[in-house]
Amino acid sequence: MSQRAGWFAWLIFMIGALYFVLPLFGTFVFSLQKVRGSIGFSAYTAAFANPDFLRTFLFSSLIAVLTIVASLALIVPTAFWVNLRMPRWRGVVEFITLLPFVIPAIVLVFGVIRTYGKPLTLFGIPLLPPLLNTELSTNIVLVAAYTVLSLPYMYRATDNGLRAMDVRTLAEAAQSLGASWVTVLMRVILPNLRTALLSGALLTFAIVIGEYTIAAFLARPMFGPYLQLQVRNRAYEAAALTIVAFALTWLAMGIIDLITRQRSTPLTGGR
Amino acid sequence: MRRHETSSNLFISNLFISNLCVEASPTLMTTTLSVTSRRRFSWNWLGLAPFFLFSILFIFLPSASLFIDSFQNQAGQFTLENIAGLFEPPIPASYLLSIQISLATALMGGLLGFLMAYALTVGNLPRWLRPVTLTFAGVASNFAGVPLAFAFIATLGQVGFLTVLLRNVFGWNIYEAGFNLYSFLGLSLAYMYFQFPLMLLIMIPAIEGLKREWREAAENLGASTAQYWLRVGLPVLMPSLLGTMLLLFGNAFGAYATAYGLTGGNLQLITIQLGAQMRGDVLRNPNLGYAMALGMVVIMAVCISGYIWLQRLSERWLK
Numbered sequence: 001m002s003q004r005a006g007w008f009a010w011l012i013f014m015i016g017a018l019y020f021v022l023p024l025f026g027t028f029v030f031s032l033q034k035v036r037g038s039i040g041f042s043a044y045t046a047a048f049a050n051p052d053f054l055r056t057f058l059f060s061s062l063i064a065v066l067t068i069v070a071s072l073a074l075i076v077p078t079a080f081w082v083n084l085r086m087p088r089w090r091g092v093v094e095f096i097t098l099l100p101f102v103i104p105a106i107v108l109v110f111g112v113i114r115t116y117g118k119p120l121t122l123f124g125i126p127l128l129p130p131l132l133n134t135e136l137s138t139n140i141v142l143v144a145a146y147t148v149l150s151l152p153y154m155y156r157a158t159d160n161g162l163r164a165m166d167v168r169t170l171a172e173a174a175q176s177l178g179a180s181w182v183t184v185l186m187r188v189i190l191p192n193l194r195t196a197l198l199s200g201a202l203l204t205f206a207i208v209i210g211e212y213t214i215a216a217f218l219a220r221p222m223f224g225p226y227l228q229l230q231v232r233n234r235a236y237e238a239a240a241l242t243i244v245a246f247a248l249t250w251l252a253m254g255i256i257d258l259i260t261r262q263r264s265t266p267l268t269g270g271r
Numbered sequence: 272m273r274r275h276e277t278s279s280n281l282f283i284s285n286l287f288i289s290n291l292c293v294e295a296s297p298t299l300m301t302t303t304l305s306v307t308s309r310r311r312f313s314w315n316w317l318g319l320a321p322f323f324l325f326s327i328l329f330i331f332l333p334s335a336s337l338f339i340d341s342f343q344n345q346a347g348q349f350t351l352e353n354i355a356g357l358f359e360p361p362i363p364a365s366y367l368l369s370i371q372i373s374l375a376t377a378l379m380g381g382l383l384g385f386l387m388a389y390a391l392t393v394g395n396l397p398r399w400l401r402p403v404t405l406t407f408a409g410v411a412s413n414f415a416g417v418p419l420a421f422a423f424i425a426t427l428g429q430v431g432f433l434t435v436l437l438r439n440v441f442g443w444n445i446y447e448a449g450f451n452l453y454s455f456l457g458l459s460l461a462y463m464y465f466q467f468p469l470m471l472l473i474m475i476p477a478i479e480g481l482k483r484e485w486r487e488a489a490e491n492l493g494a495s496t497a498q499y500w501l502r503v504g505l506p507v508l509m510p511s512l513l514g515t516m517l518l519l520f521g522n523a524f525g526a527y528a529t530a531y532g533l534t535g536g537n538l539q540l541i542t543i544q545l546g547a548q549m550r551g552d553v554l555r556n557p558n559l560g561y562a563m564a565l566g567m568v569v570i571m572a573v574c575i576s577g578y579i580w581l582q583r584l585s586e587r588w589l590k
Binding site for chain 1: 319321471
């Protein structure tokens with residue numbers, strides 16, 4: 001019985017493995033054939049040499065970093081506060097952080113364009129000018145939209161991290177030594193959350209760097225739309241960039257894997 | 272989901288699972304710290320204020336504006352025309368196509384993902400394969416959008432690696448045989464790339480949650496492996512199986528970038544229609560777009576609620 005199960009298991013595994021590897025292999029092989037009749041990396045050098053690549057890639061990286069910062073600044077204090085002081089609100093907060101799963105990116109960006117393409121008013125009182133009118137404020141909206149996308153992952157990561165330690169005792173201990181809330185958060189809670197937050201941050205980075213839908217509709221010069229343009233115009237460079245995008249996702253996931261596996265024991269004692 | 276397609280799914284697997292544990296845990300801070308004062312009460316609210324302000328500005332307000340606009344005509348008067356417009360061609364066909372492709376990839380992705388999870392847990396595969404496969408699956412379930420579309424073009428397109436290989440080595444021209452990457456089948460194959468790894472990621476912990484005692488008990492009572500799976504294993508896993516497939520459904524339903532990158536808008540999915548509407552082409556009635564978005568949110572909400580409900584059902588057995 002077990003032998004047959006083994007045979008079947010191998011078959012299934014091979015199918016899955018092939019499914020995973022073939023498209024990547026195909027893309028890789030394709031990317032090496034830019035010069036007819038020879039195999040080489042000229043598609044990569046050409047892709048990297050294009051100034052638009054560097055520009056969009058750096059811009060995407062910047063937006064990704066800003067998103068991570070915004071998301072951390074929003075989520076960490078919230079999750080901390082919910083755990084410590086507002087446990088009754090846990091359900092509501094959790095529900096909100098899951099909403100991005102219910103609202104597809106294309107719907108989110110549609111709503112955002114609709115809301116911020118015109119002045120924001122409350123009962124006829126103008127609150128904000130149309131944010132999508134200037135480049136800077138559009139970038140702010142872009143970061144905000146990506147922060148929304150990151151909510152489920154970031155909140156989950158933070159909340160898991162918080163639950164793995166005794167927030168209450170740590171906070172009480174710090175406070176009894178005269179620490180303020182800010183000090184508690186910055187010097188006690190944050191260092192304990194390093195692993196969890198790094199996972200959330202890397203995942204957010206992987207999401208933002210190749211994102212297409214929101215970037216395209218807000219017309220920002222991100223890497224995703226640039227790649228789409230390359231697919232249309234320069235197939236070999238596009239293949240090279242696809243491999244790069246994949247490698248980046250891989251790198252992010254690999255690091256997450258690495259840091260979460262060597263589960264740093266959440267410290268409750270001194271160090 | 273994808274949501275936003277790059278729906279990163281490493282965490283989803285334990286997303287809802289840990290929900291319940293919390294509600295049961297009594298450690299949650301009552302008020303040892305409380306130095307009773309009335310002022311502190313208002314402070315507590317302030318702690319969550321930034322989060323709620325952000326959600327109002329960038330989740331609720333945009334959603335509400337779409338919702339309100341769905342029930343208004345261009346002059347700003349209340350109307351049900353837009354909702355009625357959802358039932359006029361070509362909109363229903365688009366919803367149907369999206370539903371079909373989501374259903375197909377959820378079922379196939381669910382099946383392959385489950386079988387693979389089964390192979391890796393219960394099947395006798397070498398142990399070292401497991402962490403490797405899990406990392407692969409984490410990457411694959413996050414690999415979506417334009418790069419994924421292009422990877423499939425480079426593999427199964429007219430001059431793709433696999434197409435050429437099959438033609439030159441096996442003498443089988445898949446395009447002459449009727450295959451087309453820029454079709455329902457082609458897009459389904461691309462979606463499968465992030466669908467089955469997600470299923471795999473979620474099902475592995477679920478299968479591991481099956482208690483060894485159940486299997487031993489069944490065997491002691493003379494059950495065969497097949498009987499054990501049919502009568503015990505699968506019924507216990509059923510809520511998570513169905514729930515995860517709902518998640519896969521939503522994952523495919525909301526996808527835009529992959530479909531746009533692959534078919535360039537040839538396949539009239541609802542997301543593609545909505546994208547075209549937003550770019551300012553097509554439909555006669557611009558406000559119809561808002562109703563289309565609303566319809567999508569309703570379908571997604573049903574899926575995710577179903578997922579949460581089923582996940583809770585499965586908690587009963589799989590802890």
